Amino acid sequence: MKYITVLVDGMADYEIESLGNKTPLQVANIPNITNLAQKGEIGLVQTVPKGMSPGSDTANLSVMGYAPEIYHTGRSPLEAASMGVELLETDVTFRCNVVTLSEDEPYDEKTMIDHSAGEISSEESKELILFLKKELENEFIKYYPGVSYRHLIVWDNGPLEFTLIPPHDFLGQKVTSYLPQGPNSGILYDMMKKSFDLLNNHPINISRKEKGLNPANSIWIWGEGKKPKLDSFNEKFGLKGSVISAVDLIYGIGILAGLKAIPVEGATGTIHTNFDGKATAAIKAILDGDDFVYIHLEAPDECGHQGDLDGKIKSIEIIDEKIVKPVQNAMEKAGEAYRILILPDHRTPIKIRTHSSEPVPYVIYDSTLDSFKEENRFSEMAAENSGKFFSAGHELLNYFLQK
Ligand SMILES: [Zn+2]
Incomplete structure (x- = not known):
């Protein structure tokens, strides 16, 4: 049996008035996923444990079978693993976004315009981070450039007692009440404030502004954590597998779990990503002998x-057409027995523009089972009405692999 998880980040949503009180998933034209739902099983899963924040780090750990209550030690150390940055037990790591802040007000009164600085290219942001590295690094605090707007800071023997807020949690609002807090937060705050003065008129940002693009005119530090230790996926489940993504966080979880991280050229994590390349990479991994691909x-x-x-x-429609369809076609053609699990990690509702903690729908299809329910659709409501519910999200993977 081969196992394929298609993790559609943030896919689930709320009912939206302009859609006739339907969700994006309900109105999307997704014939391939619908077909799997008609032949498969729909259910609901709580990927974010009560009391934990609904980040992709927490939720993806759950979906990969690792209870976040045990294994979650912060988001940025997972990204560090993917970036090949070796951590010591004493290191404290931080996610460092390059963001777009409004220009005119004093730093504390600026508005968070864009947490991704217009989904800036890795090439441009690398130059900015290397510039900041030269200007702001000290004996203890080091900068590492990552992908697009997502970078890393490592603080040797750093403190962990912070309240740091992700920049995507207060888009369009003043930064005033979201600035770093805690005993040593002044050091991070100073770096963020200085970064604005250094970056706002950097040639890369002048050129971005001329092109009508959001400048990367400040860093925003959050996602603190320490080196985690995940049990080997292979030992836990007896399967060999791979991870395919565009984001360091997901590769990091995969690498720490002992899965192969397959790079895909042109994978950006946006709607312009290389969907075909991801599908091709997944198919190749499975046909070359992997049991599991994420x-x-x-x-x-x-x-x-x-x-x-x-x-x-x-x-959602593109993922149905360019990921689900070719992967399923390839499995049929290869004549392999297979299961597909499709689900989001968490909801990213349009209305609140950030993650939420409600349970999410999943669909499992098993090519060796023969059932068909015409009325089945993959949606939040269908999942809520299914009577199937995993309150501990990490148990879903075991169910998917063993059932
Ligand atoms: Zn998100």
């Missing part, structure tokens, strides 16, 4: 954060 697609989440309803619907 395909992570970020686009609906990004659209949710941007408040882009049309983009969110469209990206």
Whole structure:
């Protein structure tokens, strides 16, 4: 049996008035996923444990079979693993976004315009981070450039007692009440404030502004954590597998779990990502002998954060056509018995433009089972009415692999 998880980041949503009180998932034209839902099983899963914040780190750990209550030690150390940054037990890591802040007010009164600085290219942001590295690094605090707007800071023997707020949690609002807090937060705050003075008129940002693009005119530090230790996926489940994604966080979880991280050229985590390349990579991994492949697609989440309803619907449709369909076709052609699990990690509702903690729908299809329910659709409501519910999200993977 081969096992394929298609993780559609942020896909689930709320009922939206302009859609006739339907969700993006309900109105999207997704014939391939619908077909799997008609032949498969729909259910509901609580990927974010009560009391934990609904981040992709927490939720994806659950979906990969690792209870976040035990294994979650912060988001940025997972990203560090993917970036190949070796951590010591004493290191404290931080996610460092390059973001777009409004220009005119004093730093504390600026508005968080864009947590992704217009989904800036890795090439441009790398130059900015290397510039900040030169200007702001000290003996203890080091900067590492990552993918697009997502970078890393490592603080040797750093403190952990912070309240740091992700920038996508207060888009369009003043930063005033979201600035770093805690005993040593002044050090991070100073770096953020200085970064604005260094970056706002950097040639890369002048050129971005001329092109009508959001400048990456400040860093925003959050996602603190320490080096985690995940049990080997192979030992836990007896399966060999791979992870395919555009984001360091997901690769990091995969690498720490002992899965192969397959790079895909042109994978950006947006609606313009290389969907075909991801499907091809997943098919190749399975046909080359992997038992399990985890395909992570970020686009609906990004659209949710941007408040882009049309983009969110469209990206779900593209994933149906360019990921689910070719993967399923390839499995049929190869004559392999297989199961597919499709689900989001968490909801990224258009209305709130950030993640929420409600349970999410899943669908499991098993090619060796013969059932058909014409009325089945894959949606939040169908899942809520299914009577199937995993209150501990990490148990779903075991069920998917063993049932
Ligand atoms: Zn998100």
